Amino acid sequence: MASPLAHEFHIHQSRGVGCRAIDAFPPLAPLTLSRPYGVLLELEIMRAIESSNLRVDGIVETCINVTEINRAREFYQLLFNFEAMASDERFCALRAGPDVLLLFTQGRSNDPVVIRGGIIPPHETRGPGHLAFAISSDALETWRTRLRECGIEIESEVQWERGGASLYFRDPDANLLELATPGVWPNY
Numbered sequence: 001m002a003s004p005l006a007h008e009f010h011i012h013q014s015r016g017v018g019c020r021a022i023d024a025f026p027p028l029a030p031l032t033l034s035r036p037y038g039v040l041l042e043l044e045i046m047r048a049i050e051s052s053n054l055r056v057d058g059i060v061e062t063c064i065n066v067t068e069i070n071r072a073r074e075f076y077q078l079l080f081n082f083e084a085m086a087s088d089e090r091f092c093a094l095r096a097g098p099d100v101l102l103l104f105t106q107g108r109s110n111d112p113v114v115i116r117g118g119i120i121p122p123h124e125t126r127g128p129g130h131l132a133f134a135i136s137s138d139a140l141e142t143w144r145t146r147l148r149e150c151g152i153e154i155e156s157e158v159q160w161e162r163g164g165a166s167l168y169f170r171d172p173d174a175n176l177l178e179l180a181t182p183g184v185w186p187n188y
Contacts (some may be wrong), residue, residue: 060099061100061101062101063101063102063125064101064175065104065106065125066175069087069089069092069103069104069105072092073103076171079146082095089108091103104124128170129176130177131175131177132177132179133178133180134180134182135181137181139181140179143167152170154168160184162185163182163183164188165180165181166178166179167179
């Protein structure tokens with residue numbers, strides 16, 4: 001019997017969208033995803049990208065919520081040696097290699113923030129998040145030792161089919177962190 005959740009997320013091929021139907025489930029009306037603030041996204045009106053100018057080069061920043069910003073900043077700075085680029089009681093922006101990890105105090109990103117250049121929309125997340133940090137294969141054992149020395153329990157270790165390895169552990173706010181070597185994904 002099909003799960004009710006599976007029916008909610010049934011996606012079908014339509015006008016070049018690039019999503020295939022899940023054959024085990026009966027066809028439904030076009031998928032409509034509810035988004036915050038009453039905005040709807042209908043996949044049927046989306047088209048595949050046809051221009052090489054419409055390319056995403058990577059993820060610049062990602063954010064997670066934390067209960068105590070000072071404790072979280074200290075955890076990430078001490079464990080990973082991340083530099084704090086900006087910080088206040090609401091958030092902390094950490095340099096994670098060429099990327100940015102944003103830590104937000106829970107409940108403090110529910111409202112728009114006005115800055116000199118415009119308005120940053122609300123973006124509160126719910127529940128624990130997941131982040132994977134890239135490490136070299138040579139550093140895996142050193143990181144395993146570092147976590148043990150810091151009293152951080154490794155929740156799981158995975159050896160991937162492509163040859164990569166991952167160490168999974170939690171931050172003080174139960175966000176799942178991963179240290180991943182190359183060979184986890186086709187692009188990493």
